[in-house]
Amino acid sequence: MSTTATTVAVPPSPPVSRRAPRPVPDPVPFARLVSVELRKCFDTRAGFWLLASIGIAALLATGSVLLWAPDSAITYSTFASAIGFPMTVILPMIAVLAVTSEWSQRSGLTTFTLVPHRGRAIAAKAVVTIGISIASTALALVVGVLGTVAGSALLGVDAAWNLGPERLFNIALAQVIGMLVGFMLGVTIRHSAGAIVGYFVYSFVLPGLTEVLAQTQQWFGDLRPWVDVNYAQSALYNGSLDASQWAHLAVTTFVWLVIPLAVGLWALMRSEVK
Amino acid sequence: MITVDSLTKTYGAFRAVDDVTFTARPGRVTGFLGPNGAGKSTSMRVMVGLTPPTSGSATVCGRRFADLPNPGREIGVLLDASAQHAGRTGREILTIAQRTMGLPKSRVDEMIAQVSLTPSEADRRVRNYSLGMRQRLGIATALLGEPEVLILDEPANGLDPAGIRWMRDLLRGYADQGATVLLSSHLLHEIEVVADDLVVIGNGRIVAQGTKAELLASAGTLVRTRDVPGLTTALATAGVAHAPSAAAGGSDALRVEADTEVVGSIALDARIALLELRAAEGAGLEEMFLELTAAEQRETTTRGEAA
Incomplete structure (x- = not known):
């Protein structure tokens, strides 16, 4: 290589027409970042239809219960779980895409130059994620109320309000955890397709494998509540939890959600945005 | 800033x-x-x-x-x-x-x-x-x-x-x-x-x-001739630094570290006909630039010896 240079010393600054020094702008408030991130979740076709599909699935589920469920099953818990199940699939997708699109669509180049403290942008996404899961759960419960009332009126059965506040709280908590799993996979994998596949493996493939393992291996059957995160979380849908079930939930969620999320965030802060 | x-x-x-x-x-x-x-x-x-x-x-x-x-x-x-x-x-x-x-x-x-x-x-x-x-x-x-x-x-x-x-x-x-x-x-x-x-x-x-003016000024003279070996010899005899140049888009050009008048009279003394003689504004920069590209071997420049 022979790149010899015609290097020239930097000359003294010539006079320039300077603008008046400008005041330093105010920092971007966090609430503004949250509102921008919320908008970004739903301003694309994919985002819009994911949101719309929550409502559509809720209506379809309610209609299905009214049409096909036996009269004895026209209860609030039937409606709530029929509406809640499609949401457990759709909500984490929203969380995944909120994070991964910054990398897969490369919009992070703009996002992280406008908000160079990546932690603030990611925290805003986390707030939006949790907010959406709570709002969606509330929507499911309201649609469930309408379904129960309509069902009892149409079919002439008594409205069965068989979900207490504790169970409602547990269902909401399960939705938030599920959505945070999607958020964690988005942060850790930072690739849309990869993170979505990761979510399906995490939530739908692993439970089958652990189920088989638990039935064939006695030692795993005993250990399972402490290591199987889906098993521990499924308790939230099945009624109230006792102290040991809360402990299982806390331990598995810490290992399978909090630790990977921390590692993913640590890597994300140091990664290169290209 | x-x-x-x-x-x-x-x-x-x-x-x-x-x-x-x-x-x-x-x-x-x-x-x-x-x-x-x-x-x-x-x-x-x-x-x-x-x-x-x-x-x-x-x-x-x-x-x-x-x-x-x-x-x-x-x-x-x-x-x-x-x-x-x-x-x-x-x-x-x-x-x-x-x-x-x-x-x-x-x-x-x-x-x-x-x-x-x-x-x-x-x-x-x-x-x-x-x-x-x-x-x-x-x-x-x-x-x-x-x-x-x-x-x-x-x-x-x-x-x-x-x-x-x-x-x-x-x-x-x-x-x-x-x-x-x-x-x-x-x-x-x-x-x-x-x-x-x-x-x-x-x-x-x-x-x-540096400033554009400085970088463009530091380039000497660009000269083209059909008799590159003859002119090279004459310039070497006169003790003037020179190098082949691809800046004119061919292999018949030299960049010379001297002004046009000096190069013109050297060529006259050696009885070499010139095709072009001009101040090599920016040619030095372009030269360096092409050399950088060639060194990376992504492209082949018109200079045979650079590849």
Whole structure:
């Protein structure tokens, strides 16, 4: 290589027409970042239809219960779980895409130059994620109320309000955890397709494998509540939890959600945005 | 004002940016010039905090980019016009930036008009944009917050000749108002037209920097003849430094470190007919530039011995 240079010393600054020094702008408030991130979740076709599909699935589920469920099953818990199940699939997708699109669509180049403290942008996404899961759960419960009332009126059965506040709280908590799993996979994998596949493996493939393992291996059957995160979380849908079930939930969620999320965030802060 | 100080970025054993130091000053357009893969984009990503440097530092307006409270209001950045969510409309992308920066809503329409996108184009999704339209949208995003520093990576890519002319006038206007403008390019001629200062980078290192006038003046004479060996001998006998040049686009040219009169009389004494004799404005720079490209062996230049 022979790149010899015609290097020239930097000359003294010539006079320039300077603008008046400008005041330093105010920092971007966090609430503004949250509102921008919320908008970004739903301003694309994919985002819009994911949101719309929550409502559509809720209506379809309610209609299905009214049409096909036996009269004895026209209860609030039937409606709530029929509406809640499609949401457990759709909500984490929203969380995944909120994070991964910054990398897969490369919009992070703009996002992280406008908000160079990546932690603030990611925290805003986390707030939006949790907010959406709570709002969606509330929507499911309201649609469930309408379904129960309509069902009892149409079919002439008594409205069965068989979900207490504790169970409602547990269902909401399960939705938030599920959505945070999607958020964690988005942060850790930072690739849309990869993170979505990761979510399906995490939530739908692993439970089958652990189920088989638990039935064939006695030692795993005993250990399972402490290591199987889906098993521990499924308790939230099945009624109230006792102290040991809360402990299982806390331990598995810490290992399978909090630790990977921390590692993913640590890597994300140091990664290169290209 | 952009200050880059001893900036180095390595990927394993590969030094993408190697001890780069320069300053882009207010009121001037600084051209950041180098062949593909020279380290321009990596340097720019480090300046705006997207890539952590291995060592060294970059400051903008006297602060690290990450310490700016609302960077969009102070620094306009365009690194890659295609790096936008393909499913958003152009208007939506500007609206997101406008809201993040906390600007009035009317700025979005002002910018759409300023970069000559029609309202119907602005409402189209970016997936359906041509590269030139993406470039205009990227420039609109960069200018949205009325910044006093612009960092633009290859902003002329994909623009038509009228667009390039428009861009040039726009950058000139910004610099004349006192803004600092740093733009990169791999095309010498594109940057020569608009830049006041040049920073030339190759293989991660700065190989030349200074004002455009200085860099173009330091080039001597360009001479073409059908008898290159004869003229080479005559110049060597006269003790004048010279080198083959590809700047004229052929293999019959020499660049000589002497003024045209000296070269003319040497040729006359040796009875060598010349095809062309002129001051080699910028030829030295172009020479160096072609050499950088050749050294990377991505292209073959017209110089046989360079390959």
